[in-house]
Amino acid sequence: MEDIVAEIKHVKKSFGAKEVLKDISLTINKGENLVIFGKSGTGKSVLIKCLVGLLQPDDGEIILFGKNINDLKDAELNDVRKKIGFLFQSAALYDSMTVRENLEFPLRDLKKSSAEDMDKLVREALQNVGLEEAIDKMPSELSGGMKKRVGLARTLILKPEIILYDEPTTGLDPITSKEISQLILDVQKKYNAAAIIITHDVECARITANRMMVIKEGITAAEGTFKELSNSEDEWVRSFFQ
Amino acid sequence: MPKDNQISTGAVAGNTLAKEQPSTSAFKSLFEEVAGISVFTMHFFRELIRPPYEFKEFAKQAYLIGYKTLPLVGITGFIMGLVLTIQSRPTLAEFGAESWIPAMVSVSIVREIGPVITALIFAGKVGSGIGAELASMKVTEQIDAMEVSGINPFNYVVVTRVMAAMLMLPVLVIIADAIGMYGSYVGINIKGDVSFHLYFLQAFEKLEFSDVIPATIKTFLFGLAVGLIGCYKGYNSNKGTEGVGEAANSAVVIGSLCVFIIDMIAVQVTTLIYN
Numbered sequence: 047m048e049d050i051v052a053e054i055k056h057v058k059k060s061f062g063a064k065e066v067l068k069d070i071s072l073t074i075n076k077g078e079n080l081v082i083f084g085k086s087g088t089g090k091s092v093l094i095k096c097l098v099g100l101l102q103p104d105d106g107e108i109i110l111f112g113k114n115i116n117d118l119k120d121a122e123l124n125d126v127r128k129k130i131g132f133l134f135q136s137a138a139l140y141d142s143m144t145v146r147e148n149l150e151f152p153l154r155d156l157k158k159s160s161a162e163d164m165d166k167l168v169r170e171a172l173q174n175v176g177l178e179e180a181i182d183k184m185p186s187e188l189s190g191g192m193k194k195r196v197g198l199a200r201t202l203i204l205k206p207e208i209i210l211y212d213e214p215t216t217g218l219d220p221i222t223s224k225e226i227s228q229l230i231l232d233v234q235k236k237y238n239a240a241a242i243i244i245t246h247d248v249e250c251a252r253i254t255a256n257r258m259m260v261i262k263e264g265i266t267a268a269e270g271t272f273k274e275l276s277n278s279e280d281e282w283v284r285s286f287f288q
Numbered sequence: 289m290p291k292d293n294q295i296s297t298g299a300v301a302g303n304t305l306a307k308e309q310p311s312t313s314a315f316k317s318l319f320e321e322v323a324g325i326s327v328f329t330m331h332f333f334r335e336l337i338r339p340p341y342e343f344k345e346f347a348k349q350a351y352l353i354g355y356k357t358l359p360l361v362g363i364t365g366f367i368m369g370l371v372l373t374i375q376s377r378p379t380l381a382e383f384g385a386e387s388w389i390p391a392m393v394s395v396s397i398v399r400e401i402g403p404v405i406t407a408l409i410f411a412g413k414v415g416s417g418i419g420a421e422l423a424s425m426k427v428t429e430q431i432d433a434m435e436v437s438g439i440n441p442f443n444y445v446v447v448t449r450v451m452a453a454m455l456m457l458p459v460l461v462i463i464a465d466a467i468g469m470y471g472s473y474v475g476i477n478i479k480g481d482v483s484f485h486l487y488f489l490q491a492f493e494k495l496e497f498s499d500v501i502p503a504t505i506k507t508f509l510f511g512l513a514v515g516l517i518g519c520y521k522g523y524n525s526n527k528g529t530e531g532v533g534e535a536a537n538s539a540v541v542i543g544s545l546c547v548f549i550i551d552m553i554a555v556q557v558t559t560l561i562y563n
Contacts, residue, residue: 098436124438138433152437204437 049075051208051240052097057106059092066092067103068264074208077238079230081251081272083286084261090244091135093261094210097242098130099123111207128155131201131209131239135216137193139185139200145172146181149200171199174236175229191222195229202233209233211243215250227253248287260286321542328520332450335443345448353414353449354456358463364409365464368401369393369471374478386480390487391494393472399499402465404551407510410457411543415518418449419539422522423532431523446519453515458507498562506554513546 052074059067066089074080082090095101097108099115108115110126118126139148149168172178175195185193194214201209211230215223227250234241234254243254251258251272258275260268260283268275268283276287372393380386422445425431434441473487518539525531 095432100432100435120440124440127436128438130436132433132436134429134433136428138429140430140433141428151434151439154439 049077051076051111052242053107053109054093054097055107055109057093057096057103057108059089059096059101059103065264067096070106070261070264070266072259072266074240074242076207076240077234079234079241079243079254079256081243081245081255081258082261083245083251083258083275084267086246088261089264090261091212094132094212094242094244098127098132098210128152128204129207131204131206133194133197133201133209133211133214135213137185137197139188139193139196141185143185144181145177145183145185145188145196148185148196149203152200152204167203171203172196174202174233175199191218191226194218194226198226198229198233202237205237205239207239209237209239209241211241211245213244213246215245215247220249223247223250224253226250230254324524325517325520328523329516331442332446332516332519335440335447336451338443340443342444342448345444346451349448349452350456353452354459357410357413357456357460360413361406361409361460361464362467364405365402365467366471366474368405368464369397369468369473370475371471372396372401372468373472373475377475377479387490389476390469390472390482390490394469394491394495395499397465397468397472398495399503400551402468403461403503403507403510404547406461406464407457407507407514407547408544410453410460410511411514411517411547412540414453415514415539415543416536418453418515418518419522419525420532420536422446422449422519423525423535424522426523426525427528427532442523446523449519450512450515453518454508454511457511457514458504461504461507498558502554502558502561506550509550509554510547513550514543517543517546 050073054070054072057067057070058065066087070089070093072080082093084090092101096103097110099108111129113122113126115123115126139145140151143151146168149171150164153164153167168181169178172181175198177192177195177199180188180192180196185196188196198214214230215226218226227247230241230243230250231254233239241254243250245251255272258270258272259266260275262282268278268280270278275283278284373389376392377386377389380388380392422431425445431441431445434444469488469491472491473482473484476482476487521535521539521542525535527534
């Protein structure tokens with residue numbers, strides 16, 4: 047039990063008449079990579095947005111580091127969020143800021159940090175994703191893969207305990223996708239952070255998953271390791287891996 | 289705890305509206321819009337007094353909103369003064385009252401035309417810019433990214449822009465008024481010969497504090513309205529890239545409408561106070 051960093055219990059979420067999440071429960075342990083699979087529109091992104099408090103579930107509980115986020119005040123929720131990194135599908139880099147400013151942005155609350163300390167943290171985070179040379183570039187000057195790397199560097203700069211990856215390889219070529227997947231694995235080893243990875247990319251899942259979960263029509267359809275699910279007796283589940 | 293149920297509310301509202309009569313749905317969406325803007329405005333004032341105060345971002349926005357709008361406002365102000373002078377000259381000349389032109393133009397520009405025209409230009413440039421920028425930030429998940437970093441995006445994005453708009457518009461109006469009066473001086477000298485000193489002596493002779501102060505106060509309100517509407521439309525945009533254009537467009541339309549409504553109320557209040 048001590049290893050559980052996040053727990054979702056019977057979460058439901060609807061948008062108007064459309065029930066996106068019908069009843070989802072999951073737990074994630076420290077240092078574990080959980081890959082969530084499912085067709086588009088099955089609520090995978092909604093699930094992680096609920097987890098981080100960007101969307102409020104209609105029902106159910108979300109427990110992060112032992113705290114039910116429904117009971118937290120804004121300031122407390124912000125403190126919890128600082129332990130969570132979120133790599134958005136579009137990388138979500140602030141396009142009016144340079145790469146350096148993008149990475150410094152989450153560090154704003156570390157008022158005691160000197161300019162040298164900030165610079166060191168920024169360079170270290172960029173080194174971890176192999177993009178130190180892009181430090182003074184604008185997001186518009188970066189390729190899709192570079193944006194994802196910078197987004198990941200920004201996520202890593204606060205040394206999060208949980209990292210949420212929303213389709214990290216979508217829109218990238220197979221080689222860059224593989225590099226990003228490898229990077230996710232490296233991050234897991236280096237930071238020992240738990241991760242939830244939303245993806246449709248089988249190769250990404252194969253490389254990164256310790257455990258997998260398949261969502262079908264708002265409920266958990268299957269759970270297991272990559273090998274178990276790819277050899278599942280359920281044809282629908284197996285079809286994802288073909 | 290977390291907020292955000294916009295998509296859900298929007299979808300429900302959409303379904304309900306589709307079944308209703310067009311006139312009813314138009315009224316309903318008008319009231320929803322007014323309620324949305326009111327809640328957004330209250331949120332703005334609540335966040336305004338709550339730290340942290342984003343001075344650096346405010347200074348950046350003040351520069352972008354104020355300095356970058358200056359050339360457009362300057363040209364408009366000059367043309368405004370010049371045209372007003374040229375158009376009113378023949379009528380005043382009929383009564384032998386050409387010497388009244390500086391006073392008439394200065395009072396017109398300072399009390400009404402300067403603030404309103406500048407605010408409309410401001411709504412067109414700044415309001416649409418803010419609406420499009422925030423909607424684009426929303427579409428590309430930049431606002432969500434701020435939120436998950438533990439930074440209050442409303443404070444950082446909305447409060448700074450609205451404050452910059454509110455404080456920069458009066459400055460722009462004062463500059464536009466001054467340039468407008470210079471335009472009028474140029475207009476007078478197309479067919480006449482009035483010295484710069486005499487022109488401004490006549491122009492300021494009829495200007496009183498009761499002309500300048502209410503006009504300046506209302507420009508703060510114009511700036512507040514344009515900034516708030518631009519931010520409201522951008523921040524609540526949820527239709528993807530289509531929403532960016534829609535946010536920019538409606539920020540200009542509603543912002544301009546608000547300028548006229550505030551002007552109408554300000555004129556009534558000023559009349560009540562000074563008469």
